[in-house]
Amino acid sequence: MAYHHGDLRRALLAAAAAAIAESGAYAVSLRGLARQAGVSNAAPAHHFGDKPGLLTALAAEGYGMLADTVAEARLAGGGIVGMGAAYVRFALEHPAHFEVMFQPGLLRTDDEELAAAQARASDALAAGIAERRAEGGDAGLTGVAAWSLVHGYATLVLSGSLRPEDPRGQARAIARLLFPEDATGH
Amino acid sequence: MAYHHGDLRRALLAAAAAAIAESGAYAVSLRGLARQAGVSNAAPAHHFGDKPGLLTALAAEGYGMLADTVAEARLAGGGIVGMGAAYVRFALEHPAHFEVMFQPGLLRTDDEELAAAQARASDALAAGIAERRAEGGDAGLTGVAAWSLVHGYATLVLSGSLRPEDPRGQARAIARLLFPEDATGH
């Protein structure tokens, strides 16, 4: 048994994501994660400082993945409906990250890495809205509406308030209600 | 100092709501609430059983208030835009209730009182959508879209992701984007 774990930081983040996805963010304990990783109580503190530090790292990872997911959908030519569907898909595939990302009470909101990842995600989303600017209308308001729509849908599904048979399909359907002229989503 | 507090249950719920609104749901402790109420450690347990029990009572109270708020907006003739604005207003005025209501990991989801309050709120919301059925379109999908829009907007504002100057006005504005033919919101 090596004294050094090898990749403890990554192992802890993965274990935390699994635990949160199953039992919610409040159920995760640093000591429990340490036990799973076969490591002592205080080991996580070295990598993350404290509990908010660990959750902040998880949130930053989430914002990074969200930025990549949305940017990829945009480059694939999915239009704003495709980007919205990608947003929902990310939330449903990474529920733990998504849950932590939007609970500032759990995070160290002054963290640099977190701010950078948030900015990347924000830029990726804004790029999709900017493309629609030529078509007229208040781009800022349209962006707020689009974000609210997909964010709310994802949140309601994750909380169990909505239980659709085909979440991705329904996500596209409601996005087309807000953007009926977007023909890219077949 | 009376041995009986008089209205401990209400006092604990109010203190919990205040604490959650300020510091988030994970920061609340039964012992801390008991101290604020000038009562011993185990007193809250008698009224709520355990911590999920207390948060469940808070969530049920929240669903009740939401049902009243939305029903009132409907009877006032505000149309679906007015109901959406009422939903957002409730969330911003009662952030602690709203936060707990949509985090099933914090609640006893099999609680009867909670289920009843949820049903009341669900009925109040559905009534607004049903009125629009005559105008054609998929009423179910429209309802999901409307709920997602206002719920997402409220969540994003509460999480600090959006910081609008006039949240209520912007809520109405994005609701009109989804329901442009609803003329009731001046």
Added chain:
DNA sequence: AGATCGATCTTTTCACTGCCAAGATTGCGC
């Protein structure tokens, strides 16, 4: 090769929390 230094992990400890068991106090109905 050998010494050094920083990164990584452990052990120990403390205050705090949720929860349980057992008992004390109060007010209400008979």
Added chain:
DNA sequence: GCGCAATCTTGGCAGTGAAAAGATCGATCT
């Protein structure tokens, strides 16, 4: 008045987050 049920207290246990101090490893430099 008396008992009874509701309400609250005390004491205790296991688990948690966090800090302090020390042990071990691995890379780097000479």
